[in-house]
Structures are given as structure tokens and as C-alpha cells.
Amino acid sequence: MAEPSIVGVDWGTSSLRTGLLGPDGAVLAERQSEDGILKVEGGAFAPVLRRELAALEAPPGLPIVLSGMITSRQGWHECPYLACPADAAALAGALQRVAEPELGPLHFVTGLEYTSPDGLPDVMRGEETQIIGQDDLAPGEIVVLPGTHSKWVTVEGGRIMRFRTWMTGEVFAVLRGHSILGRLMREAPTSHAPDPAGFDRGVSAGLEGQGLLGRLFSARTLPLTGRLAETAVADYLSGLLIGTEIAEAVAAERPTGVVVVGSDALARRYGQALDMAGLAHRLGRPQAAARGQWRIARAAGLVR
Amino acid sequence: MAEPSIVGVDWGTSSLRTGLLGPDGAVLAERQSEDGILKVEGGAFAPVLRRELAALEAPPGLPIVLSGMITSRQGWHECPYLACPADAAALAGALQRVAEPELGPLHFVTGLEYTSPDGLPDVMRGEETQIIGQDDLAPGEIVVLPGTHSKWVTVEGGRIMRFRTWMTGEVFAVLRGHSILGRLMREAPTSHAPDPAGFDRGVSAGLEGQGLLGRLFSARTLPLTGRLAETAVADYLSGLLIGTEIAEAVAAERPTGVVVVGSDALARRYGQALDMAGLAHRLGRPQAAARGQWRIARAAGLVR
Numbered sequence: 001m002a003e004p005s006i007v008g009v010d011w012g013t014s015s016l017r018t019g020l021l022g023p024d025g026a027v028l029a030e031r032q033s034e035d036g037i038l039k040v041e042g043g044a045f046a047p048v049l050r051r052e053l054a055a056l057e058a059p060p061g062l063p064i065v066l067s068g069m070i071t072s073r074q075g076w077h078e079c080p081y082l083a084c085p086a087d088a089a090a091l092a093g094a095l096q097r098v099a100e101p102e103l104g105p106l107h108f109v110t111g112l113e114y115t116s117p118d119g120l121p122d123v124m125r126g127e128e129t130q131i132i133g134q135d136d137l138a139p140g141e142i143v144v145l146p147g148t149h150s151k152w153v154t155v156e157g158g159r160i161m162r163f164r165t166w167m168t169g170e171v172f173a174v175l176r177g178h179s180i181l182g183r184l185m186r187e188a189p190t191s192h193a194p195d196p197a198g199f200d201r202g203v204s205a206g207l208e209g210q211g212l213l214g215r216l217f218s219a220r221t222l223p224l225t226g227r228l229a230e231t232a233v234a235d236y237l238s239g240l241l242i243g244t245e246i247a248e249a250v251a252a253e254r255p256t257g258v259v260v261v262g263s264d265a266l267a268r269r270y271g272q273a274l275d276m277a278g279l280a281h282r283l284g285r286p287q288a289a290a291r292g293q294w295r296i297a298r299a300a301g302l303v304r
Numbered sequence: 305m306a307e308p309s310i311v312g313v314d315w316g317t318s319s320l321r322t323g324l325l326g327p328d329g330a331v332l333a334e335r336q337s338e339d340g341i342l343k344v345e346g347g348a349f350a351p352v353l354r355r356e357l358a359a360l361e362a363p364p365g366l367p368i369v370l371s372g373m374i375t376s377r378q379g380w381h382e383c384p385y386l387a388c389p390a391d392a393a394a395l396a397g398a399l400q401r402v403a404e405p406e407l408g409p410l411h412f413v414t415g416l417e418y419t420s421p422d423g424l425p426d427v428m429r430g431e432e433t434q435i436i437g438q439d440d441l442a443p444g445e446i447v448v449l450p451g452t453h454s455k456w457v458t459v460e461g462g463r464i465m466r467f468r469t470w471m472t473g474e475v476f477a478v479l480r481g482h483s484i485l486g487r488l489m490r491e492a493p494t495s496h497a498p499d500p501a502g503f504d505r506g507v508s509a510g511l512e513g514q515g516l517l518g519r520l521f522s523a524r525t526l527p528l529t530g531r532l533a534e535t536a537v538a539d540y541l542s543g544l545l546i547g548t549e550i551a552e553a554v555a556a557e558r559p560t561g562v563v564v565v566g567s568d569a570l571a572r573r574y575g576q577a578l579d580m581a582g583l584a585h586r587l588g589r590p591q592a593a594a595r596g597q598w599r600i601a602r603a604a605g606l607v608r
Contacts, residue, residue: 120522121529165521174482211552212516217469218424225425248515
């Protein structure tokens, strides 16, 4: 096994991923933990990271590059947002260095900020590193990071130019948990299987692009009038939201193709909806955060 | 005082309004109560109504016309939905008559159902009566009933042709109560004054018509980046939602003018947002439910 050059740490709200990265960026060894920043009490981040490094048998003194919510106010070291456009070199120049006894130098990756022409700001923290890890983008491809706060990101020549957040995942969660739309979902048996047809129907309604607020009520009226099974309502609503996100984003950005960063069930849902939208798409590079950490570290001269 | 011809009862989820209506539809006397259907236990609706009629000193035996959620499954007598288009005569023909000892004949007004060309059903219960009460509409005017589930209703020659529901009020409530957007609102002092400038800013963002899901996050990033006071966030979100509703509805219906049914603070907010959208608007007839009950009763031959 090659000697590791740096440690990459992707530390989010609910998860922690620590990797040893070789001189060419390969992930030589990796550990995952559920010790997200919200689970670490009293700001005791150093012992958690020491434990992970010991388990990985990391050589002492390696540069450590950290990205994700670990740089937020609730994290270890708050970093200001860097303005777009920004590439690996700009992020390297904005790394915040902190000396930490027994751990070696820490290098925190700042998040990004973009303000649209109509004056609405947007922010990301952690995704910038995953996007920098996508180093094989074709012109016109847009990077999509699905999730609680989905992000569509325009990259040109390795520079993150602009981005926008769709609150798709969080809107789904609050509507399911607290609105009248969720009542049927909450009453449906929790063990029922996913309903792909219900999902597709929701995507179609969302892709029409007539607007979400005046379409949401269909997630209640379709089952009430017997036109949708109660066990399909959650998938219908999920499809309606994802379809709406795609319709809005395509209208704003007119991408020639989409790169979906993620490989889980949610990424598969987006792939299905993008198929229905007739938009070319592919999965992004795996281990995107580690790849981005390595590229930023290399631009900063940290990779030996 | 003229002799009353009928009793009109507008019985909703959280309120009850009982009126004595004269032969020409005038409201001769009226009582309001907070005994909405959710507050009446064990289906004991008759004693509540008897109490209201006694307080109004209603002559015994008058026909009683009831509209609102009292005709839902949780109400007194569940009525099926009538399909659009429907006018006063159609609603009169669909009245459901129930004999009730000590009260006289009850006449329940059914709600309406409309299915859009793309197969999405919509329903209303109670609003149909308020709309029938708007008997002075000009061609091209659309009736808007703001609220938890806002409705935009197209009426032609006294017939309710089609309608759509925007879940504006409920989406506001769940986002404020349960999403990350609401965190700042929940932390802001509750006694702060309304922020008209914040509301206007939200309306502007919504009227751009770029879609709600990709704009919502601005209710977090604007205060986070110091561009909006924390005490203005709730009004901003309210404006964003109402502006989005108006943009979506105008794109769908292209009204020449809007009649807002309601006279409360919410109706004033809609008026302000409609001004910003450059759309002519006026307030609808007051006591709309009573007027609609009277018109339906007259079409049914119940008014002596």
C-alpha cells in the first residue's frame, strides 16, 4: 500500500468520514462513524478525530483537511463563506489553518456563497468540496447534490460559478410530519413497499411546471377521491417535489446534462425523474468529498 | 324589522355563524360562536344550534340552510361533492334535506369537486356558498378566498366553472413551526410589530415566478447574511408564499381582476400583494355565506 499523504475528513451534521489519501488522491483506507457534529458534546472534536486516526493507523503529523458542517458555528472552527466563482486554488487559498496538539495541522475548507442577480443569497458548506472532486465534467453539465437541501451547481472550467438550493427534502419531511397531506401517510401501514407508479405520477405532475403551491393539494384529493392508494401518497408527494425541483432548475439553467452526486436510493429517485424529464444524467465520481479534499490540498501544496 | 324567511348556518371547523335572513336576503340578526365542528363533542350538533336559535329568538319552523364543514365526515351530515360547473340552481337541487325534531327541516349545501384537464381533482366545502353570494361579478373577474387552503375560482354567468386550491396558509404554518426557516422566527421576540417592508420583499421574490421550492431558502440566507432583520423573516416568508400563489394563479387563469372574499388582515395582505402584481382587485360582498345561503334557498323555493 502506498504511503498516505494527507487525511481527509468529511464531517457533517450526522456523520463523520475519515480517509487516508495517497499522493495521487486514491483513498487508501477509510472509516465511517455516526459521530456527526450534533452528536459531539461540549466541542470535544479532537478526541473523536484522534480515535478515528488511531483506528486507521494513520502516521502521525499528516496534514488533515476537513470539510462540511464542521466549519459552521456549531462545529469545531467557524469559517466565513468564500464568494463564487471559486476553484480548487481559491479554496486552497482560503483554507483556515489551526494547530492542534497531538493531531498536527488542521486545514478547514470554507463554504461558498453566491448571490443571484435578483439579490437572493445562497450558501453551501461541504458540497463545494464534493463538487471540486468532480474533475471530469463536460461543458454544460450541471452538478446536482440531492438531499434535505438539494443543490444545483454550475461549474465552468473547474470553477464553481453559481448555485441554488432547493429545499426539497426538508419540505417533504415537514409536510409528511405536520401537514394535512401527511395524515394519510402517517395512518398508512409503515411497512408497505415503495410505490414506483405513485412516484412517477407525482414526478409527472411536478414536471408540468405549473407551480408547487397550487399542486400540493392533489396529494390529498387524489387519495380522498379514490384515485390514488393511501400507501402511494408518500411516494406521490416525493415525486411531485422532485419533479418540481427539476422543472424549476431546468427552466433556470437549461443544462445539457446532469451529474448526480450520490449513489443511494435518493440518487436513484432523481435518476428516474431525470429520465422522465428527458434530461441526460450520470452518477458523479464516488468518494467525491475525499477527491475534493485531495485536490484542494494539492493546490495548497500540502500533498507531498 | 322584517319577518325572517330562513335561517342560514355557516358551520366551519372552528367557528359557527347563525343568521336570520329576510325575504330579500338581508341579515336581520346574527350570532357568532367558537363552537366549530371540532369543538362539538359526540355529534351533539342539534343542542348547539337550538341554543343559537333561541338566543336569536328565531320563530319556530323556519327552513334552516347549513353550509361548511358541517357537511363533512366529521360534521352533522356528510354530503357528497357535486361536480362543476354548478350554479345556485344546481346547488339548490343537490340540497340534502334532513328532518330534525324541535328544529324543523335542515337543508345541507353540498361541496363542489372539479378535476383539471390533467386529471388532478380539487374540492371545496363551504366556499361554494360564499361564491354564490358574490352576485355582482364582472366578466373575467376571479374570486379568491385566502386562507389555510386558498382557492381561486372562475365564475361565468353565475356558474362556478372551475377552481384550484393553493395550500399557502398551511405551508406557511408548517414551515414556521417545523422547518429550519422557522427557527429564527421562533427565536425572534413574539411581540415585534409586523414588518411591511419584509412582506413586500417576499412578495416581490414570489411574483418573479421562478418557483417556490428554489426560493424558500432565501428566508434563511437573507437573515443569516445580515440582509434581513430576524423580526422580518415571518413577514418575508408570508409574502414569498402569497406572491408565489398570485404568480402561479395569474399564469394559469389570466384574470382581468380579482375579488377577494374576506375583510380581515389576511385579505389586506392579499390586496397589498395584488397591488404589487399590478392586478385590479376589490373586496367581495360582506356576509358572503349568508347571501349564498339565501340565494340557494330561493332557487330551492324555500324563501317565502
